[in-house]
Amino acid sequence: MLKLKHRPPNIMQRPRQMQILLLLLAQLLTIVFCDTNPGPEQKGKDEGPSHEHWGYTDQNWSKNFRECEGKSQSPINIEISKTVFQKNLPKISLEGYSLPETSSLNLINNGHTVKLSLPDTMTISSGLPHKYVAAQLHFHWGSKKSQGSEHKVDGTQYAAEMHVVHYAAKYGNMKNATTEPDGLAVLAVLFQVGPTDNKNYNLIFDKLQDISEEGVEVSIPGFDVNSLMPHRLDRFFQYSGSLTTPPCLQIVTWTVFNETVQLSEAQLHKLITSIKTDHDILDSNFRSDQPLNGRNVFSSFSAMLPSSRMGDKGHPAESGGDEQSVDGNHVTLGDTLAIIFGILFGCTALAFIIYLLQQKKRQRLSTESGKKVIYKPATTMEA
């Protein structure tokens, strides 16, 4: 950044004033250009039906599941600057997500995650090449709030991640779909920690203690599953990838939403400490990010435009409402720079105005006294 240097006191004449004005203008331009950090988005798919023995401590799964070392694995680290903006990517539309209270959903601890079964009346009706039918949703988390998500955005790992798994309607069921390259579509929601409970998740999180042991399941009444999702479904990243658990089938179209959802620290703590696998607490169930291997990651919005940096809620990164922008972190960086330079600009402008006023006063005094203008430092001038 350019800084206004201290000037020798006796040369405050018009050309110098012009230089200062140019410097101020340069600062203003810098503020404008510093504030253009982009925002990330993603998408993806997930979890297969495998119950073979595998765990998260040793993630060298390819010994038993060859496809886990394939070239299109998930999750990935989404590098925003490398995403491909696709203006025509349609908004994701969800149908049937508002379930009647009279319906019943199965919540199970399967030893790898907490999984909620979903009825086939829930669909992704548009936003993908064809219709997809919901099957289940589940969660990934870490041992602390600074880790837990599977997908990363510009290297940032989020507190947790939810995957809503769908299969292509044209294949009739999950089993048939898992043999097709476009068989699954997974919606990924990234979580951040906020100050208050996200009550939309209470129905699920209040039951976690009841399904602490592996294999235990409970029923919960139907609810509006839309309430678990970010508000902005039109901003996302999409790429072709795999299940993030063995057998790592490369059949998933991932959609990772730009806007994150907030959970309280207490809610995250419940997730981390309630679920057991083999009688041990399952405190981390995220796969490490996998090589992109030349795959494209598309974004539904221009991540390079300032207006795309925040979701419509604009919540702060570690506090606030129920949703946040994934790229909130990047926005935070840009905003911080903007604030710093804004303050610098403000101080410089103020100093400049004061200087001009003093200069005018001095000119007036010297005119009145019929003498030439001679600058003196303020300390001596005011004495």
Ligand SMILES: [Zn+2]
């Ligand atoms: Zn998953």
